[in-house]
Amino acid sequence: MERLVRIVDLRVYYDLPQGAVKAVDGVDLDVIKGEILGIAGESGSGKSTLALAVTGLLRPPARVASGKVLFNGVDLLKLSNDELRKIRGSKIGMIFQDPNTYLNPLYTVGFQVGEVFESHRGGPIGKYLNDVIALFKSVRIADPERRVNAYPHHMSGGMKQRVLISMAVAEKPELIVADEPTSALDVTVQAEIIELLNEIREGMKTSLIFITHDLALLMEIADRVAIMYAGKLVEVGSTNEVVREPLHPYTKALLSSLRYERKRRLTSIKGSIPSLINPPNGCRFHPRCPYALPKCSQLEPNLIDVGGRVVSCFLVGG
Amino acid sequence: MSLVRYLCKRVYHSIPTFIGALLFMFILVRVLPGDPARLIAGPEALEQDVERIREQLGLNKPLHEQFVDYVVTLIRGDLGKSIKFRTPVINEVLARLPYTVALAFVAEAIAIAVALPLGIISALRPNSKLTYVTSVLSLLGASAPTFWVALMFIYIFSVNLRILPSSGADSPRHIILPAATLSLLLMGNLTRITRSSVIEALNSNHILTAIAKGLRERAILMRHVLKNSMIPIVTLMGLQIGSLLGGAIITETVYAWPGIGSLLIDSIFFRDYTLIQGIILFIVLAFIVINIVVDVIYAFIDPRIRDLLWRTG
Numbered sequence: 296m297e298r299l300v301r302i303v304d305l306r307v308y309y310d311l312p313q314g315a316v317k318a319v320d321g322v323d324l325d326v327i328k329g330e331i332l333g334i335a336g337e338s339g340s341g342k343s344t345l346a347l348a349v350t351g352l353l354r355p356p357a358r359v360a361s362g363k364v365l366f367n368g369v370d371l372l373k374l375s376n377d378e379l380r381k382i383r384g385s386k387i388g389m390i391f392q393d394p395n396t397y398l399n400p401l402y403t404v405g406f407q408v409g410e411v412f413e414s415h416r417g418g419p420i421g422k423y424l425n426d427v428i429a430l431f432k433s434v435r436i437a438d439p440e441r442r443v444n445a446y447p448h449h450m451s452g453g454m455k456q457r458v459l460i461s462m463a464v465a466e467k468p469e470l471i472v473a474d475e476p477t478s479a480l481d482v483t484v485q486a487e488i489i490e491l492l493n494e495i496r497e498g499m500k501t502s503l504i505f506i507t508h509d510l511a512l513l514m515e516i517a518d519r520v521a522i523m524y525a526g527k528l529v530e531v532g533s534t535n536e537v538v539r540e541p542l543h544p545y546t547k548a549l550l551s552s553l554r555y556e557r558k559r560r561l562t563s564i565k566g567s568i569p570s571l572i573n574p575p576n577g578c579r580f581h582p583r584c585p586y587a588l589p590k591c592s593q594l595e596p597n598l599i600d601v602g603g604r605v606v607s608c609f610l611v612g613g
Numbered sequence: 614m615s616l617v618r619y620l621c622k623r624v625y626h627s628i629p630t631f632i633g634a635l636l637f638m639f640i641l642v643r644v645l646p647g648d649p650a651r652l653i654a655g656p657e658a659l660e661q662d663v664e665r666i667r668e669q670l671g672l673n674k675p676l677h678e679q680f681v682d683y684v685v686t687l688i689r690g691d692l693g694k695s696i697k698f699r700t701p702v703i704n705e706v707l708a709r710l711p712y713t714v715a716l717a718f719v720a721e722a723i724a725i726a727v728a729l730p731l732g733i734i735s736a737l738r739p740n741s742k743l744t745y746v747t748s749v750l751s752l753l754g755a756s757a758p759t760f761w762v763a764l765m766f767i768y769i770f771s772v773n774l775r776i777l778p779s780s781g782a783d784s785p786r787h788i789i790l791p792a793a794t795l796s797l798l799l800m801g802n803l804t805r806i807t808r809s810s811v812i813e814a815l816n817s818n819h820i821l822t823a824i825a826k827g828l829r830e831r832a833i834l835m836r837h838v839l840k841n842s843m844i845p846i847v848t849l850m851g852l853q854i855g856s857l858l859g860g861a862i863i864t865e866t867v868y869a870w871p872g873i874g875s876l877l878i879d880s881i882f883f884r885d886y887t888l889i890q891g892i893i894l895f896i897v898l899a900f901i902v903i904n905i906v907v908d909v910i911y912a913f914i915d916p917r918i919r920d921l922l923w924r925t926g
Contacts, residue, residue, distance in 0.1 A: 352821060376830075384827030391825075396818040399837050401915055407822075414827045446916040462826055 299470060299502050300326035300349065305362035307344050307353065314572040318344040318357070320526035323598065326470065331496055331503040333517030333534065335510050335549070339568045341526040342506045346474045348372075349504065350389045351379045366470070385415045388463030390473040394455035394480075398447040404458045405443025411465040426465075434461045434491060453484035457491070464495055471495070472504045477512070489516055510553055514538055522546050525569055525579040532604025542606045544584045578608070586610055615923035620905065627901045634897040635687075635890075639680055642889050649696045649884040670696060672886075683890070692894070693887040697880070702891035705876065710895070712782055713872035716865070717857035719788055720795035721850065728800045729846075732807025733839070736815065747804060755801030763794045763867040780869035791868040795861050799853050806849050810842035817841065843914050851907035858899040860892075 307319040318341040326332050336342045347353050349364055351371050364371045366387070371379065383389070391397045399407060408427045409420035416423075424443065431439035434457045447455055456476065463471055473492065477485040493516060496503050505517060513520050514534060521531040522545065530543040541547045548564045566583040569575050575582055581591040588609055598605045650666040651658075667673045671682060686693055692702035731751075735744035770790060771779035778787050814820070815838055823833045860874025869875070873892060880888040912919040 350825060352824060380827050380829065382827070383825055389822075389825040391818065391822065393818065397822045399817075399819040399823070399841065400917060401840055402836070410823070410828055410832070411826045414829060414832075448917050448920070459822065462822070465826075 297328045298325045299328045299367065300324075300504075301363070301365040302345075302349070303363040303365065305345070305348060305364065306360040307341075307348050308358055308360045309344075310356045310358060311572075315360075316571045317526050317574060318571060319348065320571075320574070322362075322523075322526075322528055324521055324528060324531065326502050326504060327519075328469075328502055329496070329500050330518040331493075331505055331516055333513035333520040334504060334506045334523060335508065335513055335520060336523035337568050338508060339525075339571070340523040341571075342508075342523050343474050345523070346389075346472050346504065346506050349470075350383060350387055350472050352383075352389070381415070384411050384462075384468075385466040386468050386470065388466075388468040388471045390456075390459055390463045390471065390476045392475040392479055394452050394459055395447075397459055398455055400447050403444050403446055404450070404455075405445075408443075408458065408462050408465060411462055415466055427461075430461045430465055431458075434458075434464070434495075436461070451484075452480050453487065456480060456484075456488055460488070460491065460495070464499065464501075467499055468501060470502045470504070472506070474506045475508070476505075478507065478509070485512075492516070510549055522549065525574055526571055527579060528598065528605075528607070529580065530604070530606045531598075532606075536604060542601060542604070542611045543580075543608045544586050544610070545580045548583075548585075616909070619923050620909075623905045623908070627905075630901060631897060635684070635894065636680065638890060638893045638897075639683065640676070642886050643676065643679075645881075645884065647884045649886060652884055653696065692891040695880075695885055695888040695891075697883045697885045697888065702887050705888060706873070706891050706895055709871055709873050709876045712870060713858060713860055713865075713874065715788060716791055716795065716861065716870060716872055717854055719792040720857060720861075721799065721854050723792055723796035724799035724803050724853070725850070727796070728803035729807055732804045733811055735804070736808045736811035737834075739812075747808075751801035751804040753801075754797045757797070759794060759798060759861075759863045760867055762797055763791075763864060766790050766794055767867075782871055787868075787870075791861075791864050791870050794864050794868075795857065803846070803849060803853070806845050807842070810845045811838060814838045814841040840914065844911060847907060847910050847914070851903050855900045855903045858903075859896040 302322055302324040305319055305322045306317070309316040309318055320341070322341075322345060324332075334342045334345065344353070344357065347357070348359065349371070351374070353359065359372055362372070366382070371382070374382070398404065405424070405427050406420060408430060409423045412423040412426055413420045427443055428439045431442055436442050436454065436457050442450075442454075447458075450458070460476075463473075471492075476492070477488050480488065489512065492503065492505070495501065505513065507513060510520075517534045519532065520534050520537050522529050522537070522543065524545050530537060530541070530546045537546060538550065541550050545564075552563055564583060569579060569582065575592070577590070577592040577594055578584070578587075578596050581587045584591065591609060594609075596607045596609050598607045599611070601611055648663075648667075650663050650670060650672060653666055654663045664673070671679060674682070683693070692706070694700065695702050695705055698705060728751075731743075731747045734741070735747045738744060767779045767790065770777040777790050778784070779790065781787055820833065820837055823837045828837075858873070860872055860877055862874035862878055864870065865872045865874040866878065873895070877889065877892045879885075880892065908922065912922050
């Protein structure tokens with residue numbers, strides 16, 4: 296198993312007047328070549344910040360406090376702006392949450408996709424018309440010859456997301472980071488987009504980081520899942536194992552809130568995600584954890600390896 | 614040819630605006646105290662002479678008849694004769710027009726040349742010294758009274774340095790001081806609106822897409838930031854040019870610039886009804902035309918507006 300990305304002890308803070316928000320606080324995570332890695336967590340767990348850090352898209356007040364993001368062995372956080380620019384869009388593609396606001400309303404979609412080729416191969420955008428049409432065909436945009444001249448407001452949300460996906464895959468990247476790519480879409484369109492992403496992974500042997508709050512979605516698509524809580528990873532493992540036998544109480548709670556059985560009430564996790572300016576001592580989940588031990592509020596559990604997957608909980612092997 | 618059809622529609626729709634403005638100023642001018650017939654005849658003239666002049670000018674008729682007469686001659690393309698100069702109003706206006714148009718466009722051009730770069734730079738580098746200096750200067754420019762700025766300019770450049778003429782319009786150099794005075798007034802607002810709309814465009818989500826696809830910084834700025842921030846800037850430019858074409862009365866007066874503004878002031882003092890009407894007619898026309906031009910520019914910038922204006926109705 297060859298590793299494409301190694302995230303080492305990554306810490307990303309948002310400097311606000313009230314203090315530093317520790318959105319990502321010491322995350323170690325690998326992405327294996329060709330896999331779909333799902334990252335799940337509640338909103339505010341730091342998963343989107345992680346995605347932005349991997350693609351070098353953090354903007355102030357966000358700041359990388361420490362850590363490395365190694366991509367093919369090169370630390371992305373140490374690259375100059377121009378070196379990073381050459382990797383973005385060619386080696387790493389990014390797909391965002393809301394297709395309606397991530398396209399510029401003033402340019403045709405063909406032009407905006409053509410800009411990817413222009414940026415990495417040079418020359419006028421008009422030269423790449425046929426490439427864009429071919430790309431649109433590959434992401435199943437109907438009538439691509441006509442669609443290249445359409446403006447974003449002529450298109451549905453699902454169609455716009457296909458345009459954004461075509462942009463991300465244009466240069467056949469080694470890694471695609473998709474941040475909640477389907478949460479702004481209808482359920483039926485969602486299924487189509489998931490299918491498309493799966494196809495792309497198969498066809499291009501690319502790795503995909505899929506970020507979502509929807510664990511059910513990850514069960515369908517991800518090879519491995521990483522569960523995030525309050526800026527830290529709590530459990531990482533193959534999707535099958537994690538779903539069949541979750542080890543961390545937070546993963547258990549997430550899964551049980553998902554498993555709807557007849558005659559039983561939907562269960563929810565009590566409480567809400569803690570402040571990331573002053574996170575709780577010890578294990579960050581302990582205030583909401585039904586199994587919390589006295590030491591959980593004092594000591595921070597490390598990620599430990601339990602037969603091929605990692606968990607940070609004193610109840611497991613500790 | 615949807616653009617042509619759109620323009621025809623707009624011209625057609627501005628007829629009521631035009632007539633409304635016409636009626637409004639026709640009444641307003643006559644409500645002013647003072648009597649042009651008396652002013653022509655002189656203070657010692659006999660009442661019957663004044664009455665005869667009134668008759669000649671048609672001022673003895675009821676107001677509604679006067680208005681109908683005016684509109685009828687207007688439809689024939691005749692703006693009437695100036696009461697004071699006894700020459701066709703159109704000649705008077707056309708003689709002054711080039712000066713006002715030149716002053717308006719030179720002043721706006723100076724303002725744009727200074728304000729756009731300053732606004733853009735201060736949006737991109739919010740903490741630089743230049744940004745600080747810019748915000749102080751734009752506040753000063755917007756709040757300093759025009760007549761004071763004009764006098765200061767004359768004092769510095771004409772009296773002390775003796776490098777620029779202080780009044781008249783005999784050479785191209787004469788336009789420099791009045792245009793600079795006016796542009797100072799325009800710059801402040803233009804800088805602020807540029808800064809805020811560039812900041813708004815920078816923070817849009819589609820800029821993240823542009824960065825994520827590896828687009829060069831220059832292309833991001835030129836295509837995705839500047840074009841997206843143009844709408845408010847163009848709006849303000851339109852308003853500014855519109856009000857400048859109405860005559861910069863104070864500036865034209867201080868610099869003795871022979872434009873529409875100083876002509877309007879003179880004609881109001883003399884109660885020259887037909888001339889006032891002719892000038893205001895032109896100002897109304899200028900605003901209507903500029904509004905249409907600005908809307909067409911919107912449509913060229915934004916395809917959503919294009920669809921709205923040209924495809925529907």
